[in-house]
Amino acid sequence: xxxxxxxxxxxxxxxxxxxxxxxxxxxxxxxxxxxxxxxxxxxxxxxxxxxxxxxxxxxxxxxxxxxxxxxxxxxxxxxxxxxxxxxxxxxxxxxxxxxxxxxxxxxxxxxxxxxxxxxxxxxxxxxxxxxxxxxxxxxxxxxxxxxxxxxxxxxxxxxxxxxxxxxxxxxxxxxxxxxxxxxxxxxxxxxxxxxxxxxxxxxxxxxxxxxxxxxxxxxxxxxxxxxxxxxxxxxxxxxxxxxxxxxxxxxxxxxxxxxxxxxxxxxxxxxxxxxxxxxxxxxxxxxxxxxxxxxxxxxxxxxxxxxxxxxxxxxxxxxxxxxxxxxxxxxxxxxxxxxxxxxxxxxxxxxxxxxxxxxxxxxxxxxxxxxxxxxxxxxxxxxxxxxxxxxxxxxxxxxxxxxxxxxxxxxxxxxxxxxxxxxxxxxxxxxxxxxxxxxxxxxxxxxxxxxxxxxxxxxxxxxxxxxxxxxxxxxxxxxxxxxxxxxxxxxxxxxxxxxxxxxxxxxxxxxxxxx
Numbered sequence: 001x002x003x004x005x006x007x008x009x010x011x012x013x014x015x016x017x018x019x020x021x022x023x024x025x026x027x028x029x030x031x032x033x034x035x036x037x038x039x040x041x042x043x044x045x046x047x048x049x050x051x052x053x054x055x056x057x058x059x060x061x062x063x064x065x066x067x068x069x070x071x072x073x074x075x076x077x078x079x080x081x082x083x084x085x086x087x088x089x090x091x092x093x094x095x096x097x098x099x100x101x102x103x104x105x106x107x108x109x110x111x112x113x114x115x116x117x118x119x120x121x122x123x124x125x126x127x128x129x130x131x132x133x134x135x136x137x138x139x140x141x142x143x144x145x146x147x148x149x150x151x152x153x154x155x156x157x158x159x160x161x162x163x164x165x166x167x168x169x170x171x172x173x174x175x176x177x178x179x180x181x182x183x184x185x186x187x188x189x190x191x192x193x194x195x196x197x198x199x200x201x202x203x204x205x206x207x208x209x210x211x212x213x214x215x216x217x218x219x220x221x222x223x224x225x226x227x228x229x230x231x232x233x234x235x236x237x238x239x240x241x242x243x244x245x246x247x248x249x250x251x252x253x254x255x256x257x258x259x260x261x262x263x264x265x266x267x268x269x270x271x272x273x274x275x276x277x278x279x280x281x282x283x284x285x286x287x288x289x290x291x292x293x294x295x296x297x298x299x300x301x302x303x304x305x306x307x308x309x310x311x312x313x314x315x316x317x318x319x320x321x322x323x324x325x326x327x328x329x330x331x332x333x334x335x336x337x338x339x340x341x342x343x344x345x346x347x348x349x350x351x352x353x354x355x356x357x358x359x360x361x362x363x364x365x366x367x368x369x370x371x372x373x374x375x376x377x378x379x380x381x382x383x384x385x386x387x388x389x390x391x392x393x394x395x396x397x398x399x400x401x402x403x404x405x406x407x408x409x410x411x412x413x414x415x416x417x418x419x420x421x422x423x424x425x426x427x428x429x430x431x432x433x434x435x436x437x438x439x440x441x442x443x444x445x446x447x448x449x450x451x452x453x454x455x456x457x458x459x460x461x462x463x464x465x466x467x468x469x470x471x472x473x474x475x476x477x478x479x480x481x482x483x484x485x486x487x488x489x490x491x492x493x494x495x496x497x498x499x500x501x502x503x504x505x506x507x508x509x510x511x512x513x514x515x
Contacts, residue, residue, distance in 0.1 A: 031183035034081035034103070040180060042173060045087035045095070052103065055079045060124045070125050077128045079103045083177050087169045092157040095143040095166045098122050099177045100131045107134035110178055110186035111457065112170060112212070114197015115141075117345055118148045119162060126192070133457070136186060138174035142166040148345070149352040156380075159353070164203050164383045171204075171211040188464065192457055194218030194445040195409065198400075202417070203383040205398055209391035214464055216456045218401045219445050221409045222417055225378025228354075229371045230312045230322040231337060231346035236365055237307055237315075238338045243292070244300040248335050253295050254305060255331035257286055262328055267498035268510075270485075272441040272450050273329035275495045275515055276404050276411075281328045283309075308338060315367050323412035333407035333443060343408070353377050386420035392433040399435055399460045399469065401489070403442025403450065411438065418492060435469035436492040441477075451475035451487040472496075474507045488512055 037050035056075050060066075066074070080100045087095040111133075113126035119142035130137035143161030144151040152159055171189070179185045191201045191212045198220030204211055221227050239245050246254075262279035263269050273279055283305035288296035297305065312322040325337055337343055342362050351360045354374045388398065402414040418436040422429065441450020454475035463469050472488035485505045488496045490512035502509030 032180050034083075034101070034181070037081070037083050037177060037180060040177070042085060042087070042176075044089045044093075044169070045085055045173070047083060047085050049082070049084045051082060053077075053080055053082050058082075058124075058128065062121070073125055073128045073132065076132045078105065078132060080131050081181060083181075085173060085177075087166075087173065089161075089165060089169055090157040092155055093143055093161050093165075094158075095161055095169055096122065096141040096145070097166075097170045097173060098127065098139050099174045100127050100137045101178065101181050102131055102134060102136065105134055106136060106182060108184075108186060109135050109188040109190060110138065110174060111135035111190045111192055112138040112167075112174060114191070114193020114195075114200045115139075116195050116197065118348070119196060120144050120146060120148075120151075123197075130192070135190075136174075136178045136182075138170055140166045140170040148348040150348075150358070152352040153356050153358070159380050163380050164207055167200055167204055168208045168211060171208065188461075189213050190457065190460065191215040191217075195221070199224060199384065201398070205388050205391040205396065206385045207383060209388070209394060209396060213395070214397045214399075214460045216399050216401075216460055218456070219403065219406055219409045220384070220400070220414065220417070222382075222384045222413060224381040224383075225374050226322060226382075227409070227413070228346040228349045228378065229367075229374045230325065231343045232350065232362060232365045233315070233321070233367055233371070234307070234312060234325055234337055235339075235342040236367070238304055241300055243298045244304050245340075246297070246301045246304055246334070246338065248339070249294055250297065250301070251331045251334055254283060254286065254297070255329070257281065257283070258328040258331060261285075266495060267500065268504050270504050273327075273404070274440045274497075276327035276329050277415075278515065279328040281309075304338070308334065314371065321371070323410055323416050325410045326407075327404055327411060329441065330405040330407065333405060333448075336407040345408075349378070350374065353381075384417075386417060387424040388421055388434070389425050392425055392429055397433060397460055397463050397469075399437070399456060399463065401437045401439060401456065403439045403444065403446075403448060403452065405441055405448050405450065406444045408444045414438075415492065431469045431491060432467075435463075437473060437489045438492050439475065439489055440487075440496075449477070451477045451485055451489070453478065454489060472512050 034052050038047050040047050055078050058077055080102050083099045085097045111130040113123045121141050123139045127137045127139050143158050143166045189212045193200050198217040201215040201217030202220050205215055258281045261281040262273045266274035283302050286297045287302050292298050308326045309324055311320050314321055347362045351358050354377045402411050404411045439450055442448045442452040446452045454473050459470050459473050475489050476483045477485040486507040488507050488510055490496050493515050494512040495515050496510040497513045499509055
């Protein structure tokens with residue numbers, strides 16, 4: 001089934017309108033049939049397929065056992081036109097892009113979705129979610145299909161494609177395909193991503209301010225190269241001596257002590273630390289009085305806990321490298337960055353990008369030389385600037401969010417970046433052009449004990465419509481699929497404080513107040 005208002009159209013004319021004048025300047029063209037999109041001539045690339053997919057009929061091309069949540073997403077996918085393309089802005093580029101176009105009920109908007117880790121695949125579930133909500137949707141594999149960073153060695157142009165160029169190429173051509181199919185440009189171009197996808201959102205705002213009108217960026221790792229180094233450095237510090245490593249069996253003991261110190265600072269005893277920044281928990285209260293045991297910390301383990309809560313500093317000269325990797329309340333997920341082995345993503349990046357040696361052993365990590373090595377080799381990954389004035393000047397909106405209990409990307413890095421943006425553009429842009437929402441108790445992008453489920457896209461749509469960021473976003477937590485708690489997420493630096501009456505499980509019992 002194709003859109004109801006089809007008229008004959010010229011593929012060449014659609015090309016001129018779709019790819020030579022992308023973005024807001026796109027003119028109205030005659031709408032196309034889905035199959036005819038395969039004939040579009042694409043600058044620096046080609047359309048590889050265009051065909052209709054029936055309602056609930058899409059299956060991800062890579063065989064996998066779908067989670068129940070993903071299965072529900074695909075079951076709710078409406079009929080759409082699926083367009084695939086390969087883009088080659090350089091001789092070594094091989095950027096795969098997909099654009100999904102609802103055949104009925106298009107809301108007039110485009111939503112591009114982000115990736116995770118080193119990408120390498122199309123984000124199919126996110127595409128399906130966007131199309132089910134009425135959006136035309138786009139995704140890219142960022143220019144490679146190999147595991148992790150294994151494509152990096154000998155392919156500097158592919159690294160640039162991954163770092164930023166593929167995002168721009170996708171934006172340009174997705175708008176062209178939308179214009180050709182519907183006969184009009186999208187009235188709103190929106191980016192939605194978390195983790196690497198969050199960094200991609202900040203990258204777009206920084207380097208390609210005209211590509212998207214509104215950006216949702218969750219848990220963005222920034223600067224990426226530096227984060228890879230501090231992940232390895234912290235793991236090395238955790239294992240600096242025979243008794244400095246904290247075994248997972250002690251995480252719950254530390255977590256409970258942190259809750260005892262700070263859980264009620266927001267007026268509610270609910271197992272979640274609302275504002276870790278004001279928590280003054282000192283792990284020394286758990287120091288063993290005698291021999292080591294399961295419910296206490298050795299002096300070396302006390303220092304390890306303090307290191308995890310503190311700014312990361314260079315062991316040679318003491319200069320600050322990064323904000324704290326973890327905060328009070330996150331103890332149950334310390335195993336990712338402070339476990340027996342260093343974080344896999346960081347090791348992979350060092351092997352292929354810094355050392356260009358797939359066999360490099362992380363046990364040989366030397367902060368005296370390796371940090372600077374990554375600073376140089378990984379500079380291509382540092383695609384984000386705090387000066388977003390060009391994006392803001394054209395009316396762009398940036399909604400950031402981050403879980404305080406993030407096990408992979410330090411929550412404080414988003415706080416730091418938000419403050420730097422305000423310093424660069426003026427504090428009056430808060431709520432007008434940019435806003436950060438911290439999520440108490442949430443892990444990396446989702447999960448955890450906090451209210452981790454909320455409609456980010458609806459929130460930024462409301463912002464675009466009303467001109468001001470939401471005064472609060474109601475989020476929920478579910479157990480076994482049943483919502484058991486709601487809570488307002490507040491514009492940083494406000495926090496949700498209990499009003500003193502009402503259920504602790506009801507968002508209406510809390511108000512956003514200055515911290």
